[in-house]
Amino acid sequence: MSAATSLRCSDCASTHPLDYLLACPDCGGLLFVEYDLDRIARMPFGSLAGPGIWPYAELLPIPDPAHQVTLGEGSTPLIAVPRLAAAMGLDNLWLKFDGLNPTGTVKDRSAVTAVAAARQFGFDRIGVVSTGNAATAIAAYAARADIRALVLSSATSSRPKVSHVNALTADFMMYRGNYDDLIGAFDRAIDSRVVFDGGASRNPYKQDGKKTLAYEVFEQLGLQAPDYVVYPVGMGELLLASQRGFRELHAAGHADSVPVPVAAQSSIADTIVKALNEGGPRVSISIDYTIAEGVAVGDMGAKGDWVLRDLRDAGGLGAAASDDEVVEWQNRLARLEGIWAGPTGCITLPVLAALVAQGKIARDARVVCTVSETGLKSDLEPPDIPIIEANEAAILDFLQS
Amino acid sequence: MSAATSLRCSDCASTHPLDYLLACPDCGGLLFVEYDLDRIARMPFGSLAGPGIWPYAELLPIPDPAHQVTLGEGSTPLIAVPRLAAAMGLDNLWLKFDGLNPTGTVKDRSAVTAVAAARQFGFDRIGVVSTGNAATAIAAYAARADIRALVLSSATSSRPKVSHVNALTADFMMYRGNYDDLIGAFDRAIDSRVVFDGGASRNPYKQDGKKTLAYEVFEQLGLQAPDYVVYPVGMGELLLASQRGFRELHAAGHADSVPVPVAAQSSIADTIVKALNEGGPRVSISIDYTIAEGVAVGDMGAKGDWVLRDLRDAGGLGAAASDDEVVEWQNRLARLEGIWAGPTGCITLPVLAALVAQGKIARDARVVCTVSETGLKSDLEPPDIPIIEANEAAILDFLQS
Numbered sequence: 001m002s003a004a005t006s007l008r009c010s011d012c013a014s015t016h017p018l019d020y021l022l023a024c025p026d027c028g029g030l031l032f033v034e035y036d037l038d039r040i041a042r043m044p045f046g047s048l049a050g051p052g053i054w055p056y057a058e059l060l061p062i063p064d065p066a067h068q069v070t071l072g073e074g075s076t077p078l079i080a081v082p083r084l085a086a087a088m089g090l091d092n093l094w095l096k097f098d099g100l101n102p103t104g105t106v107k108d109r110s111a112v113t114a115v116a117a118a119r120q121f122g123f124d125r126i127g128v129v130s131t132g133n134a135a136t137a138i139a140a141y142a143a144r145a146d147i148r149a150l151v152l153s154s155a156t157s158s159r160p161k162v163s164h165v166n167a168l169t170a171d172f173m174m175y176r177g178n179y180d181d182l183i184g185a186f187d188r189a190i191d192s193r194v195v196f197d198g199g200a201s202r203n204p205y206k207q208d209g210k211k212t213l214a215y216e217v218f219e220q221l222g223l224q225a226p227d228y229v230v231y232p233v234g235m236g237e238l239l240l241a242s243q244r245g246f247r248e249l250h251a252a253g254h255a256d257s258v259p260v261p262v263a264a265q266s267s268i269a270d271t272i273v274k275a276l277n278e279g280g281p282r283v284s285i286s287i288d289y290t291i292a293e294g295v296a297v298g299d300m301g302a303k304g305d306w307v308l309r310d311l312r313d314a315g316g317l318g319a320a321a322s323d324d325e326v327v328e329w330q331n332r333l334a335r336l337e338g339i340w341a342g343p344t345g346c347i348t349l350p351v352l353a354a355l356v357a358q359g360k361i362a363r364d365a366r367v368v369c370t371v372s373e374t375g376l377k378s379d380l381e382p383p384d385i386p387i388i389e390a391n392e393a394a395i396l397d398f399l400q401s
Numbered sequence: 402m403s404a405a406t407s408l409r410c411s412d413c414a415s416t417h418p419l420d421y422l423l424a425c426p427d428c429g430g431l432l433f434v435e436y437d438l439d440r441i442a443r444m445p446f447g448s449l450a451g452p453g454i455w456p457y458a459e460l461l462p463i464p465d466p467a468h469q470v471t472l473g474e475g476s477t478p479l480i481a482v483p484r485l486a487a488a489m490g491l492d493n494l495w496l497k498f499d500g501l502n503p504t505g506t507v508k509d510r511s512a513v514t515a516v517a518a519a520r521q522f523g524f525d526r527i528g529v530v531s532t533g534n535a536a537t538a539i540a541a542y543a544a545r546a547d548i549r550a551l552v553l554s555s556a557t558s559s560r561p562k563v564s565h566v567n568a569l570t571a572d573f574m575m576y577r578g579n580y581d582d583l584i585g586a587f588d589r590a591i592d593s594r595v596v597f598d599g600g601a602s603r604n605p606y607k608q609d610g611k612k613t614l615a616y617e618v619f620e621q622l623g624l625q626a627p628d629y630v631v632y633p634v635g636m637g638e639l640l641l642a643s644q645r646g647f648r649e650l651h652a653a654g655h656a657d658s659v660p661v662p663v664a665a666q667s668s669i670a671d672t673i674v675k676a677l678n679e680g681g682p683r684v685s686i687s688i689d690y691t692i693a694e695g696v697a698v699g700d701m702g703a704k705g706d707w708v709l710r711d712l713r714d715a716g717g718l719g720a721a722a723s724d725d726e727v728v729e730w731q732n733r734l735a736r737l738e739g740i741w742a743g744p745t746g747c748i749t750l751p752v753l754a755a756l757v758a759q760g761k762i763a764r765d766a767r768v769v770c771t772v773s774e775t776g777l778k779s780d781l782e783p784p785d786i787p788i789i790e791a792n793e794a795a796i797l798d799f800l801q802s
Contacts, residue, residue: 051478052478070478070480071478071480071738071739071740072477072478072479072480072498072501075476076473077452077453077471077472077473077503078473079471079472079473083547097473097503100473100501100502100503101501102478102498102501102739102740103741104775104777125800127800129796136741139739140735140739140740140741141739142739143735143736143737143738143739144738144739144740145739146484150799150800150802152789152796152799153786155788159780159781159783160561160777160779160781162783162784162786163776163779163781163783163784164741164776164777166783166784166786167731167732167735167736167741167776168735168736168739168741169736170736171799171802172786173786173787173788173789173799174786174787174788174789175788175789175791176788176791177791181791182791182796185791185792185793185796186796188793189793189796189797189800190800192797192800194797194800194801195800330568331568334541334544334568334569335544335568335569335570335571336544337472337544337545338472338503338540338541338542338543338544338545338546338569339472339503339541339545340504340537340541340565340568340569374505374777375564375565375568376505376561376565376775376777376778377777378561378564379560380560380564382560382563382564382567383563383564383567385554385563385567385573385574385575386574386575387556387574387575387576387577388553388574388575388576390576390577390578390582390583390586391586392586392589392590395530395553395583395586395587395590396590396593396595398551398553398572398574399526399528399551399590399591399593399595399596400595401551401572
């Protein structure tokens with residue numbers, strides 16, 4: 001009950017059996033799962049049913065229901081936001097609010113297939129290195145599947161993220177420094193096969209879960225693709241997977257078009273945006289802290305080259321936003337539409353606003369902006385709120401103010 | 402497009418037109434919305450569609466779509482939890498995880514209909530006094546509907562709740578002391594009609610949104626009612642509304658039975674549980690702090706008497722849990738099932754475990770336990786997590802541990 005046929009190399013295009021492979025045996029390139037287009041063409045989009053992301057089981061590489069796992073992820077709302085759209089100069093804007101996933105971020109979509117794949121390939125433990133959100137997602141689904149999660153999370157992770165991971169797994173350590181400093185050593189340790197790969201660099205089974213965002217958007221727009229989709233780009237997993245999902249829908253004849261991808265990065269970690277806008281190759285950089293913790297990646301490695309290629313092939317756009325701009329739009333989103341998103345989640349908003357202001361996206365374009373993280377995972381200094389006296393006159397005075 | 406016919410008094414049973422009434426004009430009793438059973442009988446449960454809680458628009462008292470508002474609330478997962486069930490000695494346990502609502506709690510269900518009713522009755526502002534969760538919910542939906550939210554929130558509210566409300570509304574003040582000290586004065590101020598009532602004591606339009614939890618559970622169980630539903634009881638709004646929803650389903654011929662309600666309270670605020678188990682009337686008490694902020698109500702007023710009557714009429718059960726028990730089950734839920742719930746949300750778990758241990762709920766009963774709050778709204782002291790060195794040998798050592 002899966003249309004998956006093989007692994008294909010994103011570099012040399014060779015195909016390989018659906019084994020636990022993290023790199024192309026021919027050239028070392030990154031792999032993705034390929035599917036039978038005829039079977040995709042026969043899928044009844046609009047009337048698929050099942051728990052979590054498993055309505056799309058046929059489009060995921062986990063054929064055996066015994067390996068599947070769910071906490072009710074996915075089916076997140078696509079919210080029309082007319083007031084926010086007007087503030088940006090757009091007529092048609094929807095937010096795909098993935099902060100309503102079980103651990104509060106889009107990472108749950110890939111944690112599901114990562115943990116399910118660990119079961120499928122006979123592992124009883126999964127490891128992850130993360131700035132915080134992937135850590136909670138992998139730990140949650142591993143607990144649900146009764147396998148061990150070994151979690152390395154950044155020492156700069158917000159308090160709610162740390163408490164969250166700590167509740168989920170006993171095997172939890174932190175690291176100082178940047179994600180970039182850890183991920184290389186983590187990937188080499190993964191090659192020893194002591195744990196299944198829950199990282200964002202290479203595992204083709206993990207990333208495929210994020211394709212489901214594309215399928216949901218397509219169904220929620222009445223079986224149509226939007227003109228643009230804006231994605232936060234840390235390691236670029238969501239952009240790669242979701243755009244692959246949209247391309248599958250198009251190639252199989254369900255969708256008339258493929259949306260133009262838009263990459264949103266932090267101005268302190270803007271390697272893709274810089275290469276895209278200035279031409280030339282991606283150049284890794286050493287980075288500082290950003291409140292948009294989930295996109296704090298200065299060295300995306302081979303995955304970065306893949307993201308850049310995907311964007312160029314699709315005529316994609318990109319822009320970077322500062323922490324101040326992120327906070328400005330985070331608050332604007334709350335006040336205008338009642339949605340409380342985290343910094344990583346709403347870095348897409350200032351980026352979209354900038355591209356509209358520059359005339360790169362037209363007013364009448366149909367735009368979906370992913371908001372990938374709830375605001376509840378942030379650790380803000382509490383504001384200084386005035387205290388009221390507990391009597392009727394004071395309360396009435398306030399209510400009339 | 403609403404089957405609502407009238408307001409009915411919970412005390413004297415008189416009926417009244419669907420106006421903005423907060424008390425029975427005849428006897429001062431609390432009111433609820435009554436519906437045309439023939440129209441409910443014709444509703445196609447199992448194939449209703451629409452955004453947020455509005456698939457059930459016909460069962461809500463907001464007929465005009467122009468007044469309806471949504472942030473994608475409801476449709477929360479009903480999660481089978483076999484390992485947690487085994488830990489309790491149950492064979493059939495599901496969690497209705499309402500922490501995946503837009504502001505992280507079940508309060509969104511009633512904030513929707515409260516804000517929609519404010520629009521319906523021509524108000525451009527809504528007020529609320531809250532220990533924290535209702536504050537964020539009302540502020541979020543008011544922002545979404547472009548009306549002002551005037552929010553009074555407890556000074557003991559967790560940091561994430563305070564930051565959340567502050568992001569949503571400029572009209573935010575805090576109070577010292579207990580909810581009980583404020584709610585009386587707030588309700589009297591509401592009677593001046595300067596703002597619409599977003600409080601939990603009286604507004605029949607607000608509470609009706611919470612009926613949707615019952616409809617969802619009924620549909621998610623394959624058009625069947627469970628044997629028991631466990632609810633956290635602060636002001637008792639969820640228990641009252643959800644049980645009314647189940648009774649409607651039964652009276653209209655959709656469901657074969659009505660579940661037995663189970664009230665979960667904090668051992669520091671156990672007025673309903675005490676009256677239920679010892680007989681006699683509800684006696685209000687003066688309370689201290691509990692980490693289960695949402696059930697920190699010592700004086701439920703007239704609503705408490707209604708809750709007690711409802712429980713007695715239905716042969717309901719109740720138990721109270723200490724903060725330590727809440728934390729114990731919060732962590733057990735995380736480790737066994739990967740679900741991170743807040744203290745208010747999982748106070749239902751130790752209560753259910755106790756009732757099973759006492760033999761009051763049989764092993765083979767079909768039990769739905771509401772988990773009404775995400776863990777991300779809590780403010781835990783971050784645990785002291787060991788720091789790892791960023792080299793391959795150290796990482797490998799950890800992954801092999």
